[in-house]
Amino acid sequence: MKISIIGATGYAGAELLGILANHPEVEIGPITSESQTGTAIADVYPHLRGFYDKKLSSMTDISQFADSQAVFIALPHGHAMGIGKQLAEQGIKIIDLGADYRFRDESVYEQWYKVPHTHVKSGAVYGLTELYRDQIKGASIVGNAGCYTTASILALAPLAKNHLIDVKSIVVDAKSGVSGAGRSLNLGVHFAEMFDNLKAYNIGGHRHTPEIEQALSDVSGQEALINFTPHLIPMSRGILSTCYGNLNEGVTAEDVDQAFHDMYDQEYFIRLLGRGGYPAVKNTRGSNFCDLGWHIDPRTNRVIVVSAIDNLVKGAAGQAVQNFNVMFGFAENTGLAKIALYP
Template sequence: MKVSIIGATGYVGAELLRILTAHPQAEIVHITSESHAGEVAAAVYPHLRGCCPLVLEPMAAAADIAADSEVLFVALPHGHAMKLGKAVAHLPLRIIDLGADYRFADPAVYAQWYGLPHEHGDAARVYGLAEWQREAIRTAKIIGNAGCYPTAGILALMPLVRAGLVQRGSIIIDAASGVSGAGRAATAANHFPELYDSFKAYGVAGHRHTPEIEQALSQLSGEEQVVSFTPHLLPMVRGILATCYAALRPGVSADEVDEAFTACYAGEPFIRLLGRNGYPATKAVRGSNFCDIGWHLDPRTGRVVVLSAIDNLVKGAAGQAVQNFNIACGFAEDTALDAIPLYP
């Protein structure tokens, strides 16, 4: 399968290169970069030496690249994929967008939260969270890869809201991410002296991943869900740990909660259930496409607390994109994604 990566020198693009170079059914034919056009990938990321000899092409060639590809991975900030998707809509290729442009069913929600009118709002798209939308992904032409925080939060809560076990309006998600989630561009927020030995919240009551989480949980539960979501920045490179709180409906038992998780994720290749009283950790999923989930019941408050851990660059981005690619192309879902997590 001829694949190309638009935006191959961000952290997510580099992770796509790492995974796809080992994919037996993927032939990487083009990679692009605005800041490193004309260089080989290994000049930007030395860990790719001997693995990816391709020369980075300018973004201006994207339309021609699309015509020479069967699957296009777009690893660019929001606002770019929709323009490209509209320009190449006539081509028989699949687009997997790792940005936000194709994540929302309602283009008005995208415009409200991202401050841009959607230029390809009429495009048929599927939300790219495999454990939820697997069947739709199989035939989708455009896949809006789920965001990193939403992946951790939705996977943690999906069994409960799908089974109707939690009270509407009671969901709170606190999630903390490694600094790679902010991208490769240097800023004061991810400057080492500012980040080291510190822990802080950001985007309180207004983070752009909030409506993405609400959209999924509303569709899963069949009723509108409003979520309180607060992201935090951790002084580490990779990983997300999400702590999700919800009030259980009256009469819901511990066994019903356990059964909701086991039934929802039976046979899922990348969900590892740690069970009741389990404690996921980011180090246990580092470099892998796994999502580890544990849950705790608090009889004093009537709440359930669900913990999930992912690698934000893999299951939260590039690995999930390749998982969607495998599903859409009919390959084994774990192809090139069966790596054991890196430890320590």
Template structure:
């Protein structure tokens, strides 16, 4: 597999390099950075020394990537559309880790991201592998899901699929480590702003909201409404998503247990802690696993599902590699069987 990574110096680009270094079928042929063109990647990320000795190229030399089987695009939203269009014309498959190819309706993307969509006929597939595996297998362009969305959709999908909850009662309360904000300098992610602090942000207006509603609505076969509130917590990695929903009349705790088993029992990267389980971010750190546990609150007639992922792995680079494996008929676990880091 000849692989290019566009935007290799961000956290998700670096994480792709880390994971692919252990992939038995991966050869990195091009890596790019507009800010550090010409630098050796091991000078940017010294922990990669001994694994890579490649120099960073410019995206202006995109034609050179025609020798690639697949290109990962790890750029901010708005920058993957033209690159994806050119790569597709060269016969290179594309996995975009940004938001440019996540939405079925480009108008929804434009509404929430305030950027014109310039590749409206891309025929991209949403890359939440466990739920869209058949479509990913046939895809030429995959829109890799966001980190909050991955944790939240996987938590709620069994309840929605088997119609066990009221579809207008879903609430997602999610916490993310600071790496989710990216590597660029920003006052809100400075150490002194984050340390010993916990805050909510973008209440009732976070861009992952329509992405969550799109996926859950497709699973349900009807429109759904989700109230989503993200929080920033003082740690580098991890997402913990606590999801609430009203249980439909007549639904039992056993029905809810059976739904999770039915949807995920055969999924290697979904670890079911069961009813009463308490997922924790440290138990998924550095891995492509999503841990799920659920609780029944009979007093309020709600089900509460807790999910934990590493935002840079299952929430970004790991899921992208998982999608690549599916697209090319490789072992879906290739390059992704690392045991989570602990403590």
């Protein structure tokens, strides 16, 4: 089937092209870039040479997508809604890797992202596959989950679903490689600024906070309230999320173990390292896997869950393809059954 990519020259767009080159059910149609229109994609990303000889077009020519059955949108927030509305009117299915379709309540989006939501009543489904698979199957628009959020929600969902923790006690401490900041020039991610450095940012105000709260509220049936602190670390890709929650009265370590196994034992892309496990980002690099390990601290009555993903794969392009596979009835790991790069 024919698909297109809008915003193919960002890191997530390039990762999509790399994954879809090995997808047996896909033919790549138009790929777009507003900053590199007319340029061959292999001149922008030489690692794609020999796989793609396409030139980049502008997304403003909406007619070029008429033959596409699905379009991946990999644009910054605020830019997907306009083109998304036009595609939806043509009956084309959309997987948006940005934030524009992640929230059921558009006012929450507008509060955190500071732009008006212009494609309301879109019927979009939140694209965290392991939690929303049944809704994704029939969706016409999927708002792909964010990178920090994927790592954090997957770590906490079994605990929230089974009411093992107080969902208003959650603290998430997460660290990301610099590719999460995108490809645009930014002094804060220059080599001299980031090498041999580690820094927190957007404390108490990061835009992934309400996304995590929305999903945990869904699975628990209770309003979740979290403290989320992101950090930037000097590596190109990967996220390690360490999540803390106060255990409810009477909850045992065995209850925690059972919750994770009940929820994830049949999930291809979730690898449980078990109680006492220590996930590491190198073990998920370049793959669509999420590794989870958890620990019980009886002294503080807290559970600590550690989650590792590749932010550009399971946190972006890989999960987008996973959602695409679910939407169109392909095996969920089609094009994604890839072992992590090591070392």
